[in-house]
Amino acid sequence: MVRPGGRSARVQEAVHAAVRELEAESGREALTVPQIAARAGVTPSTIYRRWGDLRELLSDVAVERLRPEVPPENRGGLEADLEAWAEQFLDEMSSPPGRAYIRDALLGDPDGSNAGQCSAYAADQIDVILGRAAERGEPVPDVERVLDGVVAPMMYRILFRPGLLDPAYARRLVDDLLG
Template sequence: MVRPGGRSARVQQSVHAAVNELVAEVGRDALTVPMIAARGGVTPSTIYRRWGDLRELLSDVAVEHLRPDSEPADLGSLGADLGAWAEQFLDEMGSAVGRTYIRDALLGDQDGTNASRCSDYAAEQIVIMLDRAVARGETVPPVETVIDQVVAPMMYRILFRPSVLDTAYARRLVDSCLRGAS
């Protein structure tokens, strides 16, 4: 069992930092496990033992980049909160960098663990907004409804139709979802 903190956490932190630094310096396509290991202060065998291969390591790093930094803004109503969150989500995930992280997260995800983690990140953010709305006395849809009607269509467009993305699209999805809840 992996201990929280300790050597395992230090190895993960140094290897993730090495990946991020090297991507900035030489680009993602030039990365090699020996290069990352040397920068991270570990042996290549440590990377292979922990992550399996470069694809799985890049997937792990991508998932960490996709983790939200903070709670969604409290703007006074579910419509405002969810609308602002959806716009930000679309902007961040729909950027070239965001799409690369999404693809990396899924590419090295043999068992679906990383996809579940990313889905959980979005669900956790939505639950925060829904709980605040309930505390204000608002009618709210179930979290899975928000995922199905707001997050899922945005992810489809981000991955397969990025040329037709705009904040108005995000707002329309939110408005439609909330109309169905009332």
């Protein structure tokens, strides 16, 4: 049972904070459960019991970091909005830390919802953009089409073809979709 505001919640936050701190200090590869536990002021067994293993914990933390913090910028038109969003998305996700978070998010339980959350965040952002365009009376594509035509190709390159990324790629995908 997770009791919000209680000890459980404090421990969870302390552990997540410890992961973020140690990741920043010593790098992604150096993380170990005992180290994280020590920094968070808990015993390793607490972490093992709650998360199972390091992968699940990192997956948890990664998903939090992938959550967008602000709604997508409003530039006044569907194409401009989508292009700006896609460019920023590609930029953030293709950076070394961005890629690490994506990989971590994919690592958790295959049937867990972490990877799904990741996609849902993107879908939400796109939904906002499309909603605004619809209010303006512009013709809008389906969210699914944007995921297939813009998000998926960018993710595919990030994951499977490192090094083949330039900022114009995001714009090209949006243009192809809307044109």
